[in-house]
Amino acid sequence: MEYGLDLEYSFNEFLKGFGLSSEIAHIIWLPLPMLLVLVAAVVGVLVTVWLERKISAAAQQRIGPEYAGALGVLQPIADGLKLLVKEDIIPAKADGILFTAGPILVLVPVILSWLIVPFGQNLLISNVGIGIFLWIALSSIQPIGLLMSGYASNNKYSLLGGLRAAAQSISYEIPLALSVLAIVLMTNSLSTIDIVNQQSGAGILSWNIWRQPVGFIVFWICALAECERLPFDLPEAEEELVAGYQTEYAGMKFALFYLGSYINLILSALLVSILYLGGWGFPIPVELIAKFLNLPINAPFIQVFTASIGIVMTVLKAYLLVFIAILLRWTTPRVRIDQLLDLGWKFLLPISLANLLITAGLKLAFPQFFGG
Amino acid sequence: MSIAITTQIICFTILSLVILIGALGVVLLESIVYSAFLLGGVFMSVAGLYLLLNASFVAAAQVLVYVGAVNVLIIFAIMLVNKKEDLKPINDIKSRRIISTTICLTLLSLLIRVDLTNVWSLSSPQNSIGEESTIRIGEHLFSDYLLPFEVASVLLLMAMIGAIVLARRDVMSKDISTGLPVDQELIEKSSEPLLTNKN
Numbered sequence: 056m057e058y059g060l061d062l063e064y065s066f067n068e069f070l071k072g073f074g075l076s077s078e079i080a081h082i083i084w085l086p087l088p089m090l091l092v093l094v095a096a097v098v099g100v101l102v103t104v105w106l107e108r109k110i111s112a113a114a115q116q117r118i119g120p121e122y123a124g125a126l127g128v129l130q131p132i133a134d135g136l137k138l139l140v141k142e143d144i145i146p147a148k149a150d151g152i153l154f155t156a157g158p159i160l161v162l163v164p165v166i167l168s169w170l171i172v173p174f175g176q177n178l179l180i181s182n183v184g185i186g187i188f189l190w191i192a193l194s195s196i197q198p199i200g201l202l203m204s205g206y207a208s209n210n211k212y213s214l215l216g217g218l219r220a221a222a223q224s225i226s227y228e229i230p231l232a233l234s235v236l237a238i239v240l241m242t243n244s245l246s247t248i249d250i251v252n253q254q255s256g257a258g259i260l261s262w263n264i265w266r267q268p269v270g271f272i273v274f275w276i277c278a279l280a281e282c283e284r285l286p287f288d289l290p291e292a293e294e295e296l297v298a299g300y301q302t303e304y305a306g307m308k309f310a311l312f313y314l315g316s317y318i319n320l321i322l323s324a325l326l327v328s329i330l331y332l333g334g335w336g337f338p339i340p341v342e343l344i345a346k347f348l349n350l351p352i353n354a355p356f357i358q359v360f361t362a363s364i365g366i367v368m369t370v371l372k373a374y375l376l377v378f379i380a381i382l383l384r385w386t387t388p389r390v391r392i393d394q395l396l397d398l399g400w401k402f403l404l405p406i407s408l409a410n411l412l413i414t415a416g417l418k419l420a421f422p423q424f425f426g427g
Numbered sequence: 428m429s430i431a432i433t434t435q436i437i438c439f440t441i442l443s444l445v446i447l448i449g450a451l452g453v454v455l456l457e458s459i460v461y462s463a464f465l466l467g468g469v470f471m472s473v474a475g476l477y478l479l480l481n482a483s484f485v486a487a488a489q490v491l492v493y494v495g496a497v498n499v500l501i502i503f504a505i506m507l508v509n510k511k512e513d514l515k516p517i518n519d520i521k522s523r524r525i526i527s528t529t530i531c532l533t534l535l536s537l538l539i540r541v542d543l544t545n546v547w548s549l550s551s552p553q554n555s556i557g558e559e560s561t562i563r564i565g566e567h568l569f570s571d572y573l574l575p576f577e578v579a580s581v582l583l584l585m586a587m588i589g590a591i592v593l594a595r596r597d598v599m600s601k602d603i604s605t606g607l608p609v610d611q612e613l614i615e616k617s618s619e620p621l622l623t624n625k626n
């Protein structure tokens with residue numbers, strides 16, 4: 056499977072043409088994919104915020120944003136600008152250092168996790184060997200930031216929100232990791248590239264969702280809980296806790312929380328599409344289309360076509376899931392804290408353990424279907 | 428000196444400084460909350476050191492276990508019982524300090540001995556396994572390190588059962604340590620101050 060566009064190689068060769076050493080070329084190359092992914096994440100957030108406003112309006116039979124640009128597409132940018140120029144307030148009795156560090160600690164791990172999101176065979180920042188495990192490890196840092204901001208705000212609602220966020224995040228991390236483990240068991244690798252390649256055999260039929268239906272549902276529920284989306288938005292339940300750990304925040308620090316939660320939502324949707332919906336794979340394998348058109352698979356045209364269709368498919372699948380998440384948010388009521396913890400510990404955890412066990416058994420029984 | 432080696436030296440210096448200063452802060456700071464958060468920073472820097480040693484799986488496991496689980500639970504516990512009370516002065520503080528200093532120095536000398544006696548250099552640079560380390564760790568856990576692995580899991584199970592027994596005393600009809608029947612009223616009373624005296 057070593058075909059596909061290798062942009063890094065061609066870029067380095069291009070720079071070497073100007074007489075630069077390969078080390079300098081590498082250093083010039085390094086920030087480019089990072090910047091690109093950061094911009095992609097922020098644009099993704101703007102799109103998601105617009106979608107959230109429009110879909111929530113449709114669910115409540117309103118019109119939603121209308122005047123800022125066509126159909127209100129500029130509304131998220133206006134929101135962002137507003138937050139950028141607002142006064143930055145630190146409450147008088149709050150703990151200044153922790154109050155500032157909290158939102159940063161929430162946002163940074165989420166952005167770092169984009170390291171492993173592939174948009175094509177070679178279209179990711181780094182194909183690290185530990186792949187998906189890196190995401191699980193990084194997402195476990197977030198509760199510290201939430202606890203920190205909850206404590207530093209010096210407000211009982213903030214503290215309660217922070218504690219709830221940490222409890223929720225710890226409880227749902229375990230079924231999440233177990234359902235990822237079942238996928239890893241089938242792939243024999245932690246790398247996201249290998250996970251997608253393992254599903255690319257027969258187009259839509261070989262996607263993991265058919266082999267891991269239980270894992271898919273468990274993962275999706277846990278991902279929503281980790282993102283603190285309704286029905287699991289207890290940490291910021293506005294009727295009980297004002298806004299949870301964000302209560303005292305204003306301006307750009309609040310915007311960091313806002314940005315973090317939406318980047319996390321998109322990241323979760325992308326990871327669901329990578330783990331269960333074939334990642335960048337087209338429902339019909341590209342090899343079949345190339346054969347049908349009588350073109351060799353290494354032809355430049357097919358290469359560019361594969362790469363662009365890969366990006367389109369990844370984004371399309373992710374936004375389909377984001378759409379479902381938004382629809383869920385505006386149509387379901389919130390669960391109580393005891394129901395939330397019951398669901399996590401007494402239902403999802405045993406189910407995902409059983410799923411892992413059954414996957415291991417099926418892998419031994421049918422190695423050709425469940426990864427030998 | 429190549430750029431890669433320079434980057435490595437800079438990273439190592441920063442990480443070691445953060446570990447040393449952070450660890451001193453954990454011990455010396457007055458505020459227990461700051462200590463707990465600094466501990467998280469120290470754990471993260473140790474993970475960074477593992478990354479520099481090409482042990483990415485160990486680094487991620489370090490972050491997941493120590494930062495994501497241990498440190499979060501420590502902070503959680505501190506915030507649930509954040510009582511502002513003056514600590515009682517200890518009478519024999521001097522002898523205690525002497526004992527703890529001796530223990531720390533003994534441990535330090537043990538570490539120095541390990542450092543001096545162990546052969547650190549690899550026989551050849553090709554022997555470093557890098558990304559393959561995940562597979563190697565798995566193989567070792569299921570062959571020659573199977574017994575320690577299983578014993579550790581039994582230990583964790585015991586800790587878990589102990590925690591459940593401590594937390595759910597009300598469902599037991601007999602006291603675990605004394606064998607006497609449990610006075611349910613006493614339990615209600617003992618849990619009451621936690622709810623009411625929380626000014």
